[in-house]
Each structure stands twice: as C-alpha cells, then as structure tokens.
Amino acid sequence: MFNPFKAVGDLKSMRDQAVAMQKALAAEEVTVERNGVKVVMAGDQKIKQLVIDGQEDWRVKEALTEAIKKSQEIAAKKLTEISGGLQGLLGGGGK
Numbered sequence: 001m002f003n004p005f006k007a008v009g010d011l012k013s014m015r016d017q018a019v020a021m022q023k024a025l026a027a028e029e030v031t032v033e034r035n036g037v038k039v040v041m042a043g044d045q046k047i048k049q050l051v052i053d054g055q056e057d058w059r060v061k062e063a064l065t066e067a068i069k070k071s072q073e074i075a076a077k078k079l080t081e082i083s084g085g086l087q088g089l090l091g092g093g094g095k
Contacts, residue, residue: 022044024043025042025043025044026042026043026044026046027042027043028042028043029041029042029043029048030042030043036052036053036054037050037051037052037053038050038051038052045068045072046065046068047061047064047065047068049061050064
C-alpha cells in the first residue's frame with residue numbers, strides 16, 4: 001500500500017541531499033589556463049574569473065555565465081518532464 005507520508009519524507013531527504021551537494025560543489029574550484037585564456041569556475045558551474053591575454057574580460061564572462069544558466073534551465077526542465085512530475089505520485093492536484 002502506498003504511504004504518502006513516507007513519499008513526502010523521501011522527497012525531503014532527496015532535497016536535503018541535493019542542497020548538500022550544491023553547497024559541496026560551490027566550494028570546489030577549477031582553474032584552466034590555455035592559449036592565453038584563464039578560466040576559474042566553481043564546481044556549481046559559476047564562472048568566478050575569466051582572463052584573456054592578461055586582461056579580465058567581463059563581457060565574455062557575462063555571456064558565458066548566461067549561456068551556462070540557460071543550459072542548466074533547459075536541463076532542469078527536461079528532468080522535470082522526464083520525471084513525470086512527482087505530484088502524480090503524491091496524489092497532488094494539477095499544475
């Protein structure tokens with residue numbers, strides 16, 4: 001028999017794990033230097049620094065940041081579509 005209270009508890013546990021993972025990723029940092037370009041990025045895919053030929057380039061940094069954000073939004077939307085929406089499992093209403 002389906003227990004909706006257990007399902008809610010499981011969802012909270014998964015959410016807590018996701019939040020912990022996001023914090024852990026944000027604390028990580030990757031630096032790549034190649035062909036006069038230096039990129040410093042956090043593990044959560046946020047660009048912290050972009051330097052081209054010794055000059056910080058905020059225009060390219062902003063464009064890359066926006067592109068990454070949009071791709072993450074698309075991925076989140078697709079994941080939601082694939083999961084079929086957990087509301088149906090919990091007996092929730094429509095959208």
